[in-house]
Amino acid sequence: MNDPGRGRTRCQVAVIGAGPAGMLLGHLLRQHGIDVVIVERRDRAYVEGRVRAGILEQGTVALMARLGLDRRLRREGLVHSGTKLSVDGAVFRIDFAALTGGATVTVYGQQEVMKDLFDAAETRGLDVVFDAEDLRLEAVDTDRPRVSYRRHGIDHVVDCDVVVGCDGFHGVSRAAIPEGVLKTFERVYAFGWLGILADVPPADHELIYCSHERGFALASMRSETRSRYYLQCAADERVEDWPDERFWDELCGRLGPEVAARVTRGPSFEKTVAPLRSFVAEPMRYGRLFLAGDAAHIVPPTGAKGMNLAVSDVTMLGEALIDLFEEGSTAGIDGYSARALARVWKAERFSWWFTGLMHRFPGTDPFARQMQVAELDYIRSSRAAQTTLAENYVGLPLSPGPSNREPQP
Structure with a gap:
């Protein structure tokens, strides 16, 4: 990729982080002729090789199409019109398309998204x-922010009008917001997900979320020949203690005989x-610094919201920055934080609820387990409950525009 040169350079928008949020925002702004530089501390192979999200909401698919980056996605992505829930081996289906007026999700790994974004960057x-x-x-609290970095022993400075932090939970961007301004909200769960990838056909053509007495399991896929499986495990679990045979035995036990046979x-x-x-970190804007994606929020993976939430951030921020540079309007950037957080908190709520419903928590007693089973039975029998789950899973609409929202500092 191009290096904007040694020493000092100038652009309109400097983006920190070349993950999905940073690259999608870069493509979106570049499509409108806005001068963008994306600065990433890792190399391309590392960023592209991270195995993470695999479910794309319709809004994410639509943005890839809008950017003309969906050729492989349309050819290789697996469109899912529903998902399945398993309760101690008993399986039932949530029909997304029927419950939401035709909405679907698409299985297409984050690694593939990143390959598409990087491949198109240089030619554009x-x-x-x-x-x-x-x-x-x-x-960043002035109208002339700058980003400095060292590359191959040479110091560089990027002068810009706007900085966007898309550098993840451990990046430098969020730390640039003063303590007296930044508020954070956090819940750390006392368990993790043990995940494997294997080149074997998936157990089902749709995802199966499993709530079992021994803990959560997920049967997923990356393609028709590559499977992705997860087991709830202790947060300090060692992968060395899980040889493949043990993993497969435990997975099949949790999925139940109907699914295990496949x-x-x-x-x-x-x-x-x-x-x-x-x-969640609030606000998502400080001066001319804006946060997007994991730099501002993290969700448990149960609801498949991580990358999709980053996409909704950059869609809203992209609109605001286009208005700023094309029309001179600050209404969009002034309302961005409140607008984005309105959707962030809804996604956080769904992911938190779905995690609590499907997992075994430390200290869960028989009463609490029966409450989970009862709620899952209610979802099985109630179209209204299924609709709520389906609407959240396929992706809620973007939050309303900023015209009636208070500006952020």
Whole structure:
């Protein structure tokens, strides 16, 4: 990718982080002729190789199409019109399309999304700087912020009008907001997800979310020949203690005999333990610094909201920045934080609720387990309850515009 040069350079928008949020925002702004530089502390192989989200909401698919980046997605993505829930082995289906007027989700891994975004960047003149060390954000509370970094032993400074932090939970952007301004809300869960990837056909053509006496399980996929499976485990679980045979046995036990009979076993080529947390930072704007994606919020993966929530952020922020640079209007950027957070908290609520419904928590007694079973039985028998789940899963609409919202600092 292009390096904007040594020393000092100038652009309209400097984006920190070349993950899904940063790259999608870069493409969106570049489509409108806005000068963007994306600065990433890792190399392309690392960013592209991270195995994360695999479910795209319709809004995410629509944005990829709007940017002309959906050729492989349309060819290789698996469109799902529903999902299945399993309660101690008894399976029932939630029909997204019937409950939401035709809405669907698409299975297409984050790695594939990143490949599409990176492949198109150079031909479209989108500057991405990899291997940027010692990233620093300066003067973000003025109308002339700047980003400095060191690359291959050379110091660089990017002067800009706007900085957008898309550098994840551990990045530098959120830390640039003063303590007296920034508020954070967090819940860390006392368990994780043990996940494997295996080149075997999926157990079902749709995802199966399993609530079992021994804990949560998920039967998912990345393609028609590659399966992704998860088990709820202790937060400090060691992957070395889970040889493939043990994993497959426990998975099949939780999924129940009906689904287990369709599980194809095979050697895993990746095995990881992922922690679960809910996290929100407010505000998502400070001066000319804006946060998007994991820099501002984290959701447990149960509701498939992580990358999709980042996409909704950059869609709203992209609109606001286009208005700023094309029309000179600050209404969009002034209302961005409140508008984005309205949707963030709804996604946080759904992910928190779905996690609580499907998992076994430490100290869960028989009464609490019966409450989970009763609620799942209610969902099975109630179209209204299924509709609520389906509407949230396929993705709520973007929050209303900023005209009646208070500006953020």
